[in-house]
Structure formats: C-alpha cells, structure tokens
Amino acid sequence: MSRILQDIVARNRAGERVAIPSVCSAQADVLRASLIWAQRKDRPLVIEATSNQVNQDGGYTGKKPADFVADIDALAEANGIDRERIVLGGDHLGPQAWRAMPAEQAMDKARVLVADYVKAGFEKIHLDCSEGCAGEAAQLPDSVTAARTADLAQVCENAAAHGDTLYVIGTEVPPPGGARVDESGDIPATNPEAAQATLDAHEQAFEELDLAGLKPRIAGLVVQPGVEFSPTDVHHMPKDRDPKLRAVMMNWPNMCLEAHSTDYQTPDTFKRLATLGFGFQKVGPALTFAYRQALYALDQALQIAGRGVGLIDTMEQVMVNEPGYWQGHYAPDNKLARHVGLADRIRYYWPHPTAQQAIATLRQNASETSLPDPLLWQVFAPQVLERAEQLQGTQVQRLIDAQIELALDPYDVREEEQTDD
Numbered sequence: 001m002s003r004i005l006q007d008i009v010a011r012n013r014a015g016e017r018v019a020i021p022s023v024c025s026a027q028a029d030v031l032r033a034s035l036i037w038a039q040r041k042d043r044p045l046v047i048e049a050t051s052n053q054v055n056q057d058g059g060y061t062g063k064k065p066a067d068f069v070a071d072i073d074a075l076a077e078a079n080g081i082d083r084e085r086i087v088l089g090g091d092h093l094g095p096q097a098w099r100a101m102p103a104e105q106a107m108d109k110a111r112v113l114v115a116d117y118v119k120a121g122f123e124k125i126h127l128d129c130s131e132g133c134a135g136e137a138a139q140l141p142d143s144v145t146a147a148r149t150a151d152l153a154q155v156c157e158n159a160a161a162h163g164d165t166l167y168v169i170g171t172e173v174p175p176p177g178g179a180r181v182d183e184s185g186d187i188p189a190t191n192p193e194a195a196q197a198t199l200d201a202h203e204q205a206f207e208e209l210d211l212a213g214l215k216p217r218i219a220g221l222v223v224q225p226g227v228e229f230s231p232t233d234v235h236h237m238p239k240d241r242d243p244k245l246r247a248v249m250m251n252w253p254n255m256c257l258e259a260h261s262t263d264y265q266t267p268d269t270f271k272r273l274a275t276l277g278f279g280f281q282k283v284g285p286a287l288t289f290a291y292r293q294a295l296y297a298l299d300q301a302l303q304i305a306g307r308g309v310g311l312i313d314t315m316e317q318v319m320v321n322e323p324g325y326w327q328g329h330y331a332p333d334n335k336l337a338r339h340v341g342l343a344d345r346i347r348y349y350w351p352h353p354t355a356q357q358a359i360a361t362l363r364q365n366a367s368e369t370s371l372p373d374p375l376l377w378q379v380f381a382p383q384v385l386e387r388a389e390q391l392q393g394t395q396v397q398r399l400i401d402a403q404i405e406l407a408l409d410p411y412d413v414r415e416e417e418q419t420d421d
Contacts, residue, residue, distance in 0.1 A: 002123045002166045004044045004087050005280075009219055009256045011415070012279035013249075019274040021411035022046035022258075024091050024284035026053040026061045027350060029291055031072065033404040035081045036391075041412055046124060046280070047072055048089035051097045056112050059097070060325070060348055065090075065120035089124030090117040091282070092171070094152065096131050103133040107148060114152045115159040126168035126222065126258075127152050142201035145171075150205035153214060168220035168280070170198050172260050187235045189243035190223035196248050220258040220280050221249055225273060227262050229285075231330060231341035234264040239272065246277035256280060263289075264342060267410035274413045286407045288347035292339075294403040297379040298396060299362055304375060307365040312339060314358040318349050325349065366396045 008020045023034045026049055038045035053059045054068045063071070069088060076083050093114050095106035110129070117125060129148035132140050149169055156165055172190070199221065206212055223245050228235040249255045256279030262270065263286035270281055299311040319326060319338050325348035330337040338346060349355055376385055380399065387402035388395075 002087070002164050004085070005046075005124060005166055005219055006254065008044075008279050009254055012256045012274065012277060013254075016415045017271060017274045017413065018415050019270065019279050019281045019411075019413040020044055020046055020087075021408065021413075022048050022089060022091075022280055022282045023287065023408075024048040024050060024282050025287055025347075026059075026063070026068065027288050027291060027347060028071070028075070029400055030287045030404055032075050032079060033401040034287070034408060035072075035075055035086070036079055036401065037405050037408050038085060039079070039081045043412065043414070044085045044087065046087045046089050048091040048124070048126075048282070049122075050091045051093050051110075051113055055097055056109075056116050061351055065116045065122065069120045069122070087124055088122045089126065089168075090114070090122045091126050092128040093117060093126060094129040094131075094148070095133055096128070099131055099133050101134055103136060106133045107151065110148075110152055111155045114156050118156045118159040118165060119161075123164070124166050124168065124219070125156055126220070127156075128169075128171045128222075130171040142198055143205075146198075146201035146205035147208075149202060150209045150211055153206070153211055154209055157211070157214070164217075166217050166219040167214065168222060168258055169202050169218060170195070170220075170222035170258075172222050172224040186238055186241075187224065187226045187228045189226040189241065190245060192244050192248050195221065195223050195245055196251070199248065199252065215252060216254050218252060218255055221252075221255055222258045222260060225257075225259050225276065225278060227259060227265055227269070227273075229261065229264050229342040231334075231337040231343055234342065236265060237269050237272070239268070242276060249277055258282065263287075265410070270410050270413050281411055281413070283408070283411060285342065285344040285347065287404055288350075289342065289344045290403045290407040291350075291400065292344070292346060294380075294384075294400040295359065295362065296339075297403075298366055298399065300379045301371055301375050302362065302365055302369060304378065305369050305371070307369045309358050309362045309365060311358055311362060315339070315346060315349060315355060318352050318354050319346065322349075322352075363396055367394065371395060 011018050049068050053061050054063050095110040098106040098109045127149045130140055130145045132138055226237040226241055249257050257277040258280035259273050259278040260282045262281050263283055299308050302308040326345040329345055384402045388398040391398040391401050
C-alpha cells in the first residue's frame with residue numbers, strides 16, 4: 001500500500017501536521033494489539049521487521065520474511081482488520097546482522113535479505129549500510145554507506161514484481177557507547193549540512209549504478225531530531241528545537257523525515273515532530289515494554305491470589321543463562337535493567353520455549369482465577385482498566401492489549417488535532 005505512504009508524505013510536505021506510526025516489533029501480542037488499535041481508530045499503520053528479527057536465516061524470531069508476512073495476514077484476518085490499511089516495512093536492512101564477517105560476505109547476505117523482503121511483499125524498505133563489517137570502522141563514511149545502499153537498491157529493483165517499492169535511507173544509529181548528550185544534557189540533532197551530505201552521497205551512488213530514476217521513490221530520510229533513551233532515562237526533545245531539517249528533505253521531490261527511538265516521549269512531541277517534517281515515526285521497545293508490564297502485573301495479581309507463576313524469576317534465569325542479547329548493554333549485576341530497562345532487551349527472550357511455557361501457564365491460571373476489581377486496582381493503572389473495558393476478548397487479553405494501546409495512543413497524529421490545548 002505504498003499509496004498510503006505517498007499520501008502521508010505529500011500531506012506532510014504541504015504543511016499538514018500528519019504522521020504515520022511505524023510499529024517495529026515481531027511480538028505477536030504487540031502486533032495484534034497494534035492492528036486492532038489502527039482498525040478502531042480508522043487509520044493506516046506501518047508494521048516493520050528488522051534484519052535481526054526476521055531474515056533468510058530466521059533471525060531471533062525464527063521467521064523468514066515470507067513467514068512474517070503470513071503472520072500479519074493471519075492476524076489481520078483473525079481480527080477483522082482491513083488489510084489495505086497495513087503497510088509492511090523492513091527496518092535497517094543491510095549487512096548489520098552479519099557484521100562479524102568481511103564486508104563482501106556480509107553484503108552477499110544482505111543482498112539475499114533485501115530480495116527476500118521485497119519478494120515477500122514488503123513495500124517500505126529502509127536500506128542501512130552505515131555500520132562497518134570485520135576490519136572496518138564502526139561507522140562508515142557517507143560514500144561507502146551510499147555505495148552499498150545503491151547496490152542493495154539495485155537488488156530490490158531486480159526482485160520487485162512491480163516498480164513501486166518505496167525506500168528510506170540514512171540512519172540515526174548512535175556512536176559506539178550510545179548516543180551522547182550536548183552541554184545542555186540534550187541529544188544533539190543531525191545538522192542540516194550532514195543530512196545534505198548524506199543525500200548528495202546517495203544521489204551520486206544511485207547515478208553511478210544508473211538508478212537516478214529511483215529518486216522519486218526515496219520516501220524517507222532517517223535523521224536524529226534529538227530523541228533517545230538509555231536503560232533508565234528518557235532524553236526528551238526540547239520543545240522549541242527546530243533542527244531545520246525540513247528544508248533539506250524538500251530538496252528531494254517525494255521525501256519526508258523518519259524518526260527512530262521516539263519511544264517514551266511525551267505526547268506533544270509527536271505532533272511537534274510531524275510539524276518539523278517527520279512523517280514517519282517509529283516505535284518498538286515502548287510497546288514490548290508495555291507488554292512486559294502487563295504480564296508482570298498479571299503475575300503479581302495471581303501471586304496475591306495464590307496462583308502466580310514466578311514470571312520474573314523465570315525470565316531472570318533465561319536471561320542469565322543466555323546473556324547474548326543484553327551483554328554489552330547492561331552491567332552483569334544490573335538485574336533492574338534486565339527487567340525494566342527502557343531498551344527492553346528482555347523482548348529478545350519472549351520467544352524462548354521456557355518463557356513461552358511460563359506465559360501459557362500464566363494465561364491459564366488467570367483464566368481459572370477470579371481477578372476482581374480491587375485486586376486489579378493494585379497492579380494496573382486506572383487508564384489501563386478503563387481501556388480494557390472498551391476492548392474485546394478475554395480479561396487477560398484485554399488487559400494486555402490495553403497496556404499496549406496506551407503506549408501507542410500518542411502516535412495518532414492527524415491534522416484535525418492541529419489546535420493546541
């Protein structure tokens with residue numbers, strides 16, 4: 001449904017304060033809740049998978065691109081979602097998942113990756129070759145990044161059944177050690193000169209591969225507006241900040257800006273981002289964080305009722321036994337970060353068989369146990385309980401969905417909301 005994105009981009013470029021949320025997650029409850037939210041609000045939604053989650057080798061979810069598409073189609077059909085409102089995207093597609101290999105080997109893997117995404121029906125493709133491979137610098141210069149991006153764009157075009165794939169270029173990946181703050185304690189935004197240099201390098205690389213005709217289908221440029229989060233802190237974008245990146249995007253015919261790491265920002269930030277040209281707004285960890293909140297709250301309620309499953313202890317053991325997804329992000333003794341860190345590294349562990357068994361037991365126990373309002377008041381915020389009353393399904397499912405929906409609500413940015421409170 002690339003026309004959905006084209007409409008958002010055109011309206012944003014025309015000055016409307018509009019944006020489309022892009023849910024970057026492979027967690028089934030997050031995906032279902034997000035689709036139901038979009039259907040009820042009668043708005044389009046982008047669902048994205050990353051190269052670490054979904055690739056030709058299965059990723060950490062065990063799914064290939066075609067499997068992911070089949071899952072979304074099945075979720076849409078099972079929940080009465082209009083399929084035409086859903087756009088599928090691939091996020092940070094490039095050699096990242098194989099950075100330990102020499103560059104050409106990693107790029108061979110990336111070529112298969114992007115071709116599989118396009119063939120499976122993904123319409124929004126973010127090509128990101130900014131990170132170095134074996135023996136290279138951690139972050140590559142624009143010239144190398146752009147050349148590899150053009151290479152992968154050519155592969156996508158060769159794989160596409162129709163010439164309507166939309167592309168996103170650029171990256172806001174922080175430097176090694178994480179995003180750095182400026183003297184005011186804020187995350188520095190991309191400066192316009194750097195953004196223009198990125199565009200110039202990509203334009204030259206596309207021309208060298210006779211891909212100049214793709215320029216009208218470059219729909220997004222990823223830049224840093226000044227939003228980020230650490231394990232325990234959110235760096236909020238200064239409300240009066242204008243990084244003056246909108247003028248840069250207007251140099252290309254059909255482009256808007258794309259913001260990553262927007263999770264946990266205050267609701268008015270998303271409207272401000274749309275005004276600044278960020279028509280694509282990504283969210284991921286905040287939604288799986290909400291999913292974990294709901295599961296832990298349910299287990300706490302069940303413990304009070306004598307039917308708890310010890311989910312925290314189970315997940316701690318799984319993460320300690322297999323630390324690969326959080327080592328390098330948290331200190332070994334930082335149990336707090338493992339369970340409530342804003343980066344939500346625990347999301348990598350929900351597919352683990354031990355975690356799945358614990359969740360299944362939790363759901364079963366909850367279905368067999370009375371959870372009266374006074375008990376739920378102890379573990380869920382009033383807004384969650386109020387939203388759950390508006391949803392369909394079992395009590396457990398409504399509570400999980402409600403927690404996720406509340407994290408999504410700020411992303412419903414539309415022109416009719418233009419009047420500030």
